[in-house]
Amino acid sequence: MIPIRNIYYMLSYAFRILDPQGYKRVSVEQFDNVLEMLSSVLSRGISIQIKRGIQKGYLEKIEALCSPRGRFELSESIKTNCIYKNHVVCSYDVFSENIYMNRIIKSTLELLIRLDISKSRKKELRRLLVYFSDVSSLDVNNINWNMHYNRNNRAYQMLLSICHMIIKGLLQSSSDGSKRVMDFLDEQQMHHLYEKFVLEYYRRHYPQISVSSSEIKWAIDDSEVYMLPIMKSDIMLTYNDKVLIIDAKYYSSNTQTRYDTHKIHSHNLYQIFTYVKNKSYQLKDHSEVSGMLLYAQTDDEIQPNNTYMMSGNKISVRTLDLNCEFAEIAAQLNKIVDDHFEFI
Numbered sequence: 001m002i003p004i005r006n007i008y009y010m011l012s013y014a015f016r017i018l019d020p021q022g023y024k025r026v027s028v029e030q031f032d033n034v035l036e037m038l039s040s041v042l043s044r045g046i047s048i049q050i051k052r053g054i055q056k057g058y059l060e061k062i063e064a065l066c067s068p069r070g071r072f073e074l075s076e077s078i079k080t081n082c083i084y085k086n087h088v089v090c091s092y093d094v095f096s097e098n099i100y101m102n103r104i105i106k107s108t109l110e111l112l113i114r115l116d117i118s119k120s121r122k123k124e125l126r127r128l129l130v131y132f133s134d135v136s137s138l139d140v141n142n143i144n145w146n147m148h149y150n151r152n153n154r155a156y157q158m159l160l161s162i163c164h165m166i167i168k169g170l171l172q173s174s175s176d177g178s179k180r181v182m183d184f185l186d187e188q189q190m191h192h193l194y195e196k197f198v199l200e201y202y203r204r205h206y207p208q209i210s211v212s213s214s215e216i217k218w219a220i221d222d223s224e225v226y227m228l229p230i231m232k233s234d235i236m237l238t239y240n241d242k243v244l245i246i247d248a249k250y251y252s253s254n255t256q257t258r259y260d261t262h263k264i265h266s267h268n269l270y271q272i273f274t275y276v277k278n279k280s281y282q283l284k285d286h287s288e289v290s291g292m293l294l295y296a297q298t299d300d301e302i303q304p305n306n307t308y309m310m311s312g313n314k315i316s317v318r319t320l321d322l323n324c325e326f327a328e329i330a331a332q333l334n335k336i337v338d339d340h341f342e343f344i
Contacts, residue, residue: 002322004031007193009326011041013204014196015158032118035166039112039121042162046105046128054131055153057099062091098135101147101156106132107140108163140167165189191250194296198248198320199235201333209337210238216245219281233275237337243279243289244340247272254295254304254319262302264317268293276313290314290340297321 008031031037049055062073064082070092077089109125109132145164149157203211216231235246247268255262276291283289290313297303297319304317320332 004037008037010197013200045159056097058093059096061094064089102135103138106135107138194250195234195248212236216279219278239341241287245275245291248294250296292316295319
């Protein structure tokens with residue numbers, strides 16, 4: 001079981017919402033449940049976005065006007081008889097805060113205020129709602145989560161991800177419309193969070209290392225790549241002539257069992273081996289390429305912890321204990337870098 005405090009840290013790293021002072025504040029903050037924690041993350045994220053400026057966009061507005069503007073809607077004008085009142089129906093664009101992303105955020109804030117969270121948190125959320133006074137609400141049961149992000153609205157990706165977690169984690173539990181909290185973070189969500197957390201942790205604390213989630217080219221003998229799947233690493237660390245490719249895995253069980261014998265998940269091992277060998281071919285003899293399967297530790301008695309030399313490349317299988325103080329989690333991640341890059 002991962003402590004709620006650690007999930008907060010993981011979310012904060014994954015979405016890069018806390019400054020150094022923010023990390024100090026969270027060290028003394030207590031969370032009674034996951035909903036309280038997600039509310040805090042969302043609150044901090046929105047506060048940062050407000051300082052940057054709430055996103056605006058062009059929306060089409062259609063109305064009857066006595067002074068025409070934009071495009072005339074003649075058929076609509078005739079249909080509504082407004083043309084006989086010296087008006088004409090026009091459609092035109094307005095630059096507004098009432099875009100769909102802001103409507104999702106406002107609807108989530110309104111939902112949280114009605115739920116069982118602390119009074120101080122509700123007060124904090126109400127203060128943020130003031131900035132969305134010109135934004136209309138949505139029915140949270142019918143939100144379209146298929147968003148397109150670009151350079152201008154990329155900062156909203158974190159906010160909407162948290163909104164999605166909150167709304168998805170609430171069930172209609174009684175006929176009077178009250179809500180109850182269910183299991184917010186399923187295995188798939190935790191897998192993506194775990195992967196993003198490890199990537200952003202190394203980006204934040206090791207600026208001297210090139211940290212990326214890079215595509216790896218296939219080692220082909222000709223130019224034919226039709227129908228070959230894309231190989232994209234979860235985390236790739238590069239320092240001088242050394243490369244470490246990390247595949248982060250979050251499962252309920254870190255090994256597969258057959259006839260009471262525990263084995264590493266075969267498809268995971270095949271995957272990291274393929275990544276390493278193709279990257280080695282790409283770099284030729286100029287770099288030392290290693291790979292690692294980094295599992296989130298489970299409650300199973302047997303946990304993988306091995307290193308193999310495969311055709312000249314080191315492949316490691318490790319577990320990361322997330323059920324401890326965050327300083328210990330950081331120490332585990334730091335040791336991976338120390339072992340592979342031998343920092344002085």
